[in-house]
Amino acid sequence: MKKVNRRSFLKGGLVTGAAALAVGSAKKANASGSFGGYPDSMGVLVDMTKCIGCRTCEAACNKEQNLPKPDKPFDDKSVFEEHRHGGLPRRTTEKAYTVVNRYEIKGREHPLFRKFQCNHCQEPACLTSCFVNAYTKTPEGAVIYDETVCVGCRTCMVACPFYVPAYTFSSAINPVVKKCIMCYDTRLKFGRPPACVEACPSGVMVFGKRTDLISLAHKRIEDHPGEYNHHVYGEKDVGGTSWMYLTSEDAPFDEIGFDTHLGTEPIINYVKEFLAIVPMVLTIWPALFTGFHLLATRKDTIKNDEGEK
Amino acid sequence: MKTFAKQGFEPVDTLQKPGVAVPWTFAEKMLLGLSPGDYVKQLVRNPLNWFFALVYIIGVPVLLGRFYYGLGWATHGSYDYPWGLFLGWGLFCMVPLSASGFMLGTTVELFGRKDFKPLERLGLLNGLLGYLFAVVFLQVDLGQPWRLIYPMFVSLGPAAVLFLVAWHVATYLSVQVAELVPAASELMGWKAPKKMVKSIVLGLTVAGIILSTLHQGALGALFTYAPGKVHPLWFSAQFQWFHFFCSSIFAGLSMLIVVSTLAKRFLGWRCDANFTDNLDRITLGLAKGCALALITYLIIKMTAIAHDNEWGLLFTGWGQYYIFEICFGVVLPLMLYAKALRQKSARIARFAAIIAVLGILLNRLNTALIVFNYKLYQEIPHWREVVIVILVYSTYVIVYRACLCRLPILYTWKGESR
Numbered sequence: 001m002k003k004v005n006r007r008s009f010l011k012g013g014l015v016t017g018a019a020a021l022a023v024g025s026a027k028k029a030n031a032s033g034s035f036g037g038y039p040d041s042m043g044v045l046v047d048m049t050k051c052i053g054c055r056t057c058e059a060a061c062n063k064e065q066n067l068p069k070p071d072k073p074f075d076d077k078s079v080f081e082e083h084r085h086g087g088l089p090r091r092t093t094e095k096a097y098t099v100v101n102r103y104e105i106k107g108r109e110h111p112l113f114r115k116f117q118c119n120h121c122q123e124p125a126c127l128t129s130c131f132v133n134a135y136t137k138t139p140e141g142a143v144i145y146d147e148t149v150c151v152g153c154r155t156c157m158v159a160c161p162f163y164v165p166a167y168t169f170s171s172a173i174n175p176v177v178k179k180c181i182m183c184y185d186t187r188l189k190f191g192r193p194p195a196c197v198e199a200c201p202s203g204v205m206v207f208g209k210r211t212d213l214i215s216l217a218h219k220r221i222e223d224h225p226g227e228y229n230h231h232v233y234g235e236k237d238v239g240g241t242s243w244m245y246l247t248s249e250d251a252p253f254d255e256i257g258f259d260t261h262l263g264t265e266p267i268i269n270y271v272k273e274f275l276a277i278v279p280m281v282l283t284i285w286p287a288l289f290t291g292f293h294l295l296a297t298r299k300d301t302i303k304n305d306e307g308e309k
Numbered sequence: 310m311k312t313f314a315k316q317g318f319e320p321v322d323t324l325q326k327p328g329v330a331v332p333w334t335f336a337e338k339m340l341l342g343l344s345p346g347d348y349v350k351q352l353v354r355n356p357l358n359w360f361f362a363l364v365y366i367i368g369v370p371v372l373l374g375r376f377y378y379g380l381g382w383a384t385h386g387s388y389d390y391p392w393g394l395f396l397g398w399g400l401f402c403m404v405p406l407s408a409s410g411f412m413l414g415t416t417v418e419l420f421g422r423k424d425f426k427p428l429e430r431l432g433l434l435n436g437l438l439g440y441l442f443a444v445v446f447l448q449v450d451l452g453q454p455w456r457l458i459y460p461m462f463v464s465l466g467p468a469a470v471l472f473l474v475a476w477h478v479a480t481y482l483s484v485q486v487a488e489l490v491p492a493a494s495e496l497m498g499w500k501a502p503k504k505m506v507k508s509i510v511l512g513l514t515v516a517g518i519i520l521s522t523l524h525q526g527a528l529g530a531l532f533t534y535a536p537g538k539v540h541p542l543w544f545s546a547q548f549q550w551f552h553f554f555c556s557s558i559f560a561g562l563s564m565l566i567v568v569s570t571l572a573k574r575f576l577g578w579r580c581d582a583n584f585t586d587n588l589d590r591i592t593l594g595l596a597k598g599c600a601l602a603l604i605t606y607l608i609i610k611m612t613a614i615a616h617d618n619e620w621g622l623l624f625t626g627w628g629q630y631y632i633f634e635i636c637f638g639v640v641l642p643l644m645l646y647a648k649a650l651r652q653k654s655a656r657i658a659r660f661a662a663i664i665a666v667l668g669i670l671l672n673r674l675n676t677a678l679i680v681f682n683y684k685l686y687q688e689i690p691h692w693r694e695v696v697i698v699i700l701v702y703s704t705y706v707i708v709y710r711a712c713l714c715r716l717p718i719l720y721t722w723k724g725e726s727r
Contacts, residue, residue, distance in 0.1 A: 152452020
């Protein structure tokens, strides 16, 4: 058997250790700790009790983002009757980054309208699942996307708990993800509210610092007893989102298309259970299995040594 | 081929032509020592080739269409169902069924179980080709496949699970290529590469274990990004990676049993005595490994249910389906393997292996497609998607067969020791 002298042992140990450290620490840095969001990030509070379903926000979004002309004009209310696959209401698409849906609720006089777009999570699942780092959470609060590096694996669409990102499946040459970017390039960067917020005629949405919006939401709930549901959707859901929602007391969130079972943990926290074992496997496995090898073949080794003598 | 074998034909297994000191040329080796005319004759005689021809006539235009008209034309990929059969079958099923490479490498090289040697190379080849074609499936599915190297060199997202999968599959592919270099060297008559690989085989094997543990697990961990979409019975933040890793062990070994059975049945002319005489004994050895992995998997599956306290869900419709998956895909093969071992019957073990492979397919397709979006609606793959999957899988079988016919996998190269 080849003799292991001290120098070769040290050399081998150092190389393995350094490699393990380099790989292990890089992974660990990403796997531990919580981000929790930028302190001064902006957000929008959507008070759905005020929405009249005029779809002005949809039109404003379409114009601001230079999206293609829709099949039906924006003042056509028949879209509320539309159903996609599975009897589900309309959703965000590559041609519409925001949609308003109507919900008829039993025992409620008027229908409730729900505006929907990317919620711009504090710790976005799309961002953390992207293996080319195409997504960025800007300090202003927007989750933006760089289509020049996107490979098209579509894990972000699997990861998004709100089913927001859309994909241009019809393009063969340059398919990309399409979603609301909170008008980052044209407005948010300069401190201005997104186009949909500014266009709303009924003051459904309030643009402001996220922390202020949370206080405002709770104040509204307190000031109007019996009117609002006590849950501010997005304050804590999936780790908190930049867009938050208020609904009326008689129209609970789970009846108007919101998933209320997502929990308060950001999506990445579920993945950390796996990420945490990565440095462990990388560092312990080589030693462990080489040890197994030495144990398993010890009889051969002894035989060989005796043979040499 | 069987006809030729009956006539006394012996395929190439030496560097020199028998009787004369003239080496085989590369072209002659590729034709297995047959004349071009005879080679074509045996191709035409094989009914499987006619099936493949049909698959190609229908499939190739559809595949070209996928790249010309885009994914939307070829698949039912949607905003709600971003992934379809290409990944559901090609990545999530192919990869666990290819775990045999690292399993056999570990058994023979690391644990020193030389008695599994006759099947080691088949295990390695099954691993290499499975991974290679998983990448082919991935390339068909990616929106912009020409950007495949972006996560490696252009724009890195190292905290993402898929980043780990990309790097590990790439590294592991090279490890598996290196592990099969000896087989290619024997065919080509090279000496140095084989010796080189032999000297680092332990390192390669350990690397194989690390990479396999992590990327088999990572495929499971990909679904931990979707806690609200995958049904809770199939979802477990803590155990998902271990479910996928542990099940890949019996998946890979069962696939190896299936493949070796097919090889013995249909490529009997290429198998030597070392392979055929040892096969029943090794099959039972593999069956033991499968049984142990299956019972571990069953227990850890139950642990996950207990951990998240989901017993109540077992009584729902999805719960019944879950119980069916466990009974058919885990308990049934486990009992069959146990019976095979008790009666020392390789036949039963082979039957168990088929069930185990089907069970894995069921589990992976369930997680990726069927119980995914259980709150929304069911998606049925587009027929073009199915055609492309059959096309790529047929290519996999063709390449697999071509390798088995030529490389010293099922037979020993004359004058060489393994």
